[in-house]
Amino acid sequence: MTTAEIIAVGSELLLGGRVDTNSLFLSESLAEHGIEVRFKSVVGDDVEDIGVAVTNAARRVNLVLITGGLGPTVDDVTREAVARVTGKPVRLRPLALESIKLRLQSAGRVISENQRRQAFLPSGAVLLQNAAGIAPGFAVKWKHCWIVCLPGVSHEARRMCAESLLPILRREGLLSPAIEIRTIHTFGLLEGEIDNRLRGIIPAASPFRLGLLASPLGVSVSLTRSEKLEKRRAGKRTPTKSDASLDSLINDVIARLGQHVFSIDGRTMEEVVGRHFRDGGFTIALAESCTGGLIAHRLTQVAGSSAYVDRGVVCYDNRAKIELLGVPGSLLKRYGAVSAQVAKAMAQGIRMRSRVDVGLSVTGIAGPGGGTAHKPVGRVYVGLATATESYTKKFQFHGERETIKLRSSQAALDMLRRWLCHASLDEA
Amino acid sequence: MTTAEIIAVGSELLLGGRVDTNSLFLSESLAEHGIEVRFKSVVGDDVEDIGVAVTNAARRVNLVLITGGLGPTVDDVTREAVARVTGKPVRLRPLALESIKLRLQSAGRVISENQRRQAFLPSGAVLLQNAAGIAPGFAVKWKHCWIVCLPGVSHEARRMCAESLLPILRREGLLSPAIEIRTIHTFGLLEGEIDNRLRGIIPAASPFRLGLLASPLGVSVSLTRSEKLEKRRAGKRTPTKSDASLDSLINDVIARLGQHVFSIDGRTMEEVVGRHFRDGGFTIALAESCTGGLIAHRLTQVAGSSAYVDRGVVCYDNRAKIELLGVPGSLLKRYGAVSAQVAKAMAQGIRMRSRVDVGLSVTGIAGPGGGTAHKPVGRVYVGLATATESYTKKFQFHGERETIKLRSSQAALDMLRRWLCHASLDEA
Numbered sequence: 001m002t003t004a005e006i007i008a009v010g011s012e013l014l015l016g017g018r019v020d021t022n023s024l025f026l027s028e029s030l031a032e033h034g035i036e037v038r039f040k041s042v043v044g045d046d047v048e049d050i051g052v053a054v055t056n057a058a059r060r061v062n063l064v065l066i067t068g069g070l071g072p073t074v075d076d077v078t079r080e081a082v083a084r085v086t087g088k089p090v091r092l093r094p095l096a097l098e099s100i101k102l103r104l105q106s107a108g109r110v111i112s113e114n115q116r117r118q119a120f121l122p123s124g125a126v127l128l129q130n131a132a133g134i135a136p137g138f139a140v141k142w143k144h145c146w147i148v149c150l151p152g153v154s155h156e157a158r159r160m161c162a163e164s165l166l167p168i169l170r171r172e173g174l175l176s177p178a179i180e181i182r183t184i185h186t187f188g189l190l191e192g193e194i195d196n197r198l199r200g201i202i203p204a205a206s207p208f209r210l211g212l213l214a215s216p217l218g219v220s221v222s223l224t225r226s227e228k229l230e231k232r233r234a235g236k237r238t239p240t241k242s243d244a245s246l247d248s249l250i251n252d253v254i255a256r257l258g259q260h261v262f263s264i265d266g267r268t269m270e271e272v273v274g275r276h277f278r279d280g281g282f283t284i285a286l287a288e289s290c291t292g293g294l295i296a297h298r299l300t301q302v303a304g305s306s307a308y309v310d311r312g313v314v315c316y317d318n319r320a321k322i323e324l325l326g327v328p329g330s331l332l333k334r335y336g337a338v339s340a341q342v343a344k345a346m347a348q349g350i351r352m353r354s355r356v357d358v359g360l361s362v363t364g365i366a367g368p369g370g371g372t373a374h375k376p377v378g379r380v381y382v383g384l385a386t387a388t389e390s391y392t393k394k395f396q397f398h399g400e401r402e403t404i405k406l407r408s409s410q411a412a413l414d415m416l417r418r419w420l421c422h423a424s425l426d427e428a
Numbered sequence: 429m430t431t432a433e434i435i436a437v438g439s440e441l442l443l444g445g446r447v448d449t450n451s452l453f454l455s456e457s458l459a460e461h462g463i464e465v466r467f468k469s470v471v472g473d474d475v476e477d478i479g480v481a482v483t484n485a486a487r488r489v490n491l492v493l494i495t496g497g498l499g500p501t502v503d504d505v506t507r508e509a510v511a512r513v514t515g516k517p518v519r520l521r522p523l524a525l526e527s528i529k530l531r532l533q534s535a536g537r538v539i540s541e542n543q544r545r546q547a548f549l550p551s552g553a554v555l556l557q558n559a560a561g562i563a564p565g566f567a568v569k570w571k572h573c574w575i576v577c578l579p580g581v582s583h584e585a586r587r588m589c590a591e592s593l594l595p596i597l598r599r600e601g602l603l604s605p606a607i608e609i610r611t612i613h614t615f616g617l618l619e620g621e622i623d624n625r626l627r628g629i630i631p632a633a634s635p636f637r638l639g640l641l642a643s644p645l646g647v648s649v650s651l652t653r654s655e656k657l658e659k660r661r662a663g664k665r666t667p668t669k670s671d672a673s674l675d676s677l678i679n680d681v682i683a684r685l686g687q688h689v690f691s692i693d694g695r696t697m698e699e700v701v702g703r704h705f706r707d708g709g710f711t712i713a714l715a716e717s718c719t720g721g722l723i724a725h726r727l728t729q730v731a732g733s734s735a736y737v738d739r740g741v742v743c744y745d746n747r748a749k750i751e752l753l754g755v756p757g758s759l760l761k762r763y764g765a766v767s768a769q770v771a772k773a774m775a776q777g778i779r780m781r782s783r784v785d786v787g788l789s790v791t792g793i794a795g796p797g798g799g800t801a802h803k804p805v806g807r808v809y810v811g812l813a814t815a816t817e818s819y820t821k822k823f824q825f826h827g828e829r830e831t832i833k834l835r836s837s838q839a840a841l842d843m844l845r846r847w848l849c850h851a852s853l854d855e856a
Contacts (some may be wrong), residue, residue: 004734009854011637011639011652012639013466013468013651014455014464014466014468015455015456015459015465015609015650015652018452018641019447019448019449019451019452020447021447023444023447023470024444024446024447025443025444027442027443027444028443028444029444030620031443031444036442037442037443037444038442038471038472038477039442039469039471039477039481040441040442040469040470040471041467041468041469041470042451042467042468042469043466043467043468044466049467052488053467056484060480067517075637075639081481109814113698155827157557181443181444206605209439209503211439211440213446222440222443224439224443258677275761286742288721288724290654291725291726292724292725292727292728292733292737292740293714293716293721293722293723293725293727293740293742294721294725295721295726296716296721296724296725297719297720297722297724297725297833298722299719299720299829300721300742300744300794300833301720301829301833303795303796303797303829304797305720305744306744306745306798309720309742309744310745310747310748311741311742311743311745311748311752312720312721312740312741312742313739313740313741313742313752314714314724314728314737314739314741314742315739316728316733316734316737316738316739317734317738317739317817319738320738320739322780323781323782324739324741324752353751354751360590366728368731369732373722401729401731402607402729404730405725405729428533
């Protein structure tokens with residue numbers, strides 16, 4: 001049973017401006033191979049502090065994964081720290097030097113004295129080639145523990161993990177069946193409402209864990225099953241045949257949450273919506289006011305979206321709503337730009353002018369200014385128009401400008417999703 | 429001299445889907461009060477694992493800040509873990525119970541048996557009231573160390589940090605002058621080019637540290653000065669009068685990096701651009717193809733942007749480019765949608781049709797599909813048009829679809845910034 005600790009090295013990760021994200025894909029990748037990450041730590045570019053972190057980690061897990069601190073500058077001391085902890089002094093590794101030179105050569109450059117430092121690895125370490133960058137990684141066995149160092153640059157670490165690290169762990173017999181994690185994404189229910197609906201769904205002493213996580217994009221329900229977590233947590237208890245499978249548990253959750261579930265396979269709302277558009281052969285055009293282009297941006301994050309996203313307009317200004325969407329000036333005057341009537345006219349206008357199957361609109365007050373007693377900040381109307389029907393829906397969101405934009409975009413995409421899969425636009 | 433470690437508790441933080449972000453504002457807040465965060469760790473909801481993390485932390489720092497694991501469920505074991513480590517068993521704290529009851533009452537609810545658990549704190553701990561939520565925090569002195577527990581919910585922890593934690597640390601004499609951190613944001617130079625330009629700018633044995641961090645939005649140069657870091661790093665060396673001030677060092681950096689510097693006060697590119705627009709009284713309209721609305725979204729993230737963002741159009745489709753921007757069909761046919769000629773026509777078209785001061789356009793291939801040998805994925809043209817002039821610029825970006833969109837948006841906004849502050853659009 002392999003347990004791991006991930007150590008991110010970098011003083012900038014301690015100063016508040018930036019968070020370590022490499023550990024996200026590393027954790028996922030390890031979980032897929034049955035390795036439980038029990039601790040994560042972050043430590044500055046300090047040879048002693050790194051040493052303390054590595055020593056502590058090696059005491060409690062048998063795989064220590066270090067990212068960062070492998071660069072060419074004097075700040076990059078991960079190599080030296082590992083050498084000190086393990087008592088394996090760094091030495092020039094000719095093969096590493098050769099790779100660095102070749103890599104630089106292909107970019108028309110010559111190796112500098114600093115860059116040579118990157119070829120000094122703890123003696124006896126396994127060299128991990130860096131196919132995507134300069135700094136080589138390495139793995140060294142110490143006592144009962146593998147200590148593995150990867151670059152801090154994300155795409156380099158990702159590739160090295162797949163191409164070099166996992167094969168070594170496989171050879172060493174450290175991999176095992178995946179820790180099963182499934183996440184169910186929902187929109188439109190509060191965390192407390194989901195908690196109520198799911199009450200009692202997991203029997204006591206079950207090998208499953210349920211977690212709820214709220215964000216502006218909705219509430220995610222995660223279900224985890226791990227034989228190992230289970231053994232460690234439940235002591236002598238052995239799983240019995242009566243344990244429900246993860247699949248049947250997920251079906252139970254879906255039955256209780258209904259149409260609020262928008263994804264059970266990790267896909268984002270824009271990916272789910274995109275799939276429906278592709279499958280149905282529909283096209284869409286957008287008319288955004290308070291979301292300011294965010295919906296268009298999200299839809300076009302999906303590869304292949306040019307097949308169904310015809311166009312979008314961002315009409316902050318009333319004049320733009322009139323010129324680009326044909327919203328009647330009288331409507332704007334009578335009901336105000338933030339109203340169900342204008343949302344409907346925007347959706348109809350963009351649909352007709354662009355000759356697509358569905359028009360989607362958002363108008364609202366993202367704040368912090370612009371609110372009134374009658375129409376406070378966070379008031380948002382979403383409109384959806386097809387050749388035969390139009391719908392509008394009113395929302396009152398809370399939070400800061402960015403949050404209100406994000407929630408509004410998710411509400412609009414969710415309305416689109418419900419229309420695309422013929423669900424009720426309101427309830428479930 | 430106070431050093432701190434932040435421990436985030438939560439199994440979901442180890443599984444890969446989610447990263448601890450509370451430590452970001454906690455680190456910043458502590459740095460502002462002269463406390464150096466030397467380690468961060470993440471640990472699951474396991475009483476033993478939390479105990480190990482706390483024990484290790486208390487050995488190497490004198491302020492241990494724990495977030496999470498204070499909720500009502502059986503998974504929430506931070507209280508118990510701290511009780512075990514410190515040998516101060518949990519006891520019902522009547523004042524904490526009273527606050528929880530009041531808080532629930534105001535929401536029309538009655539305390540449950542589980543929620544009562546939250547009122548059990550290690551004996552002798554200082555109660556930290558939670559003005560924004562249910563779970564109280566606490567602080568306990570153990571050996572030479574303060575162990576402080578805050579809720580995992582971000583806005584609760586943030587408020588408790590300001591209102592309860594900092595006053596305690598002040599009373600205990602643990603605060604001191606801020607660690608000075610300044611970040612200079614640049615765009616348009618590679619990390620290696622900046623490294624070259626800044627070579628030797630910081631003398632050996634200086635109290636300053638320089639860090640470079642590359643992202644799709646550019647390279648950030650961070651400068652840190654800490655009397656403490658300095659003392660710890662330099663041993664007996666005492667700062668002399670000849671040490672340059674941080675301000676003069678920043679001026680040196682700016683002189684070497686020129687117009688590539690877009691922000692020295694933490695503002696984002698869209699905030700910098702927005703300030704120029706407001707100050708100059710200009711208006712803008714956008715014509716986006718491959719960025720798909722991202723530029724409009726970014727500009728409208730800034731509060732008050734409705735004063736200068738007139739409109740934006742996302743024209744993925746050639747038909748939309750013709751209809752919404754008046755790009756001649758012949759131009760599209762002759763040069764293709766991804767060309768300098770079309771970028772220019774798009775910028776001119778949106779400017780004229782919306783009657784604004786400046787039109788900005790982007791056309792390119794975000795990938796993964798759509799590339800050719802002649803126009804590979806990542807080929808992007810930016811266009812800028814005013815009443816009297818037009819400019820276009822060609823880029824070749826690398827990376828995935830999201831990265832290419834992000835880089836393209838930053839390149840376009842940087843062109844806008846340079847135009848707004850009368851800088852050269854190309855060099856610096």
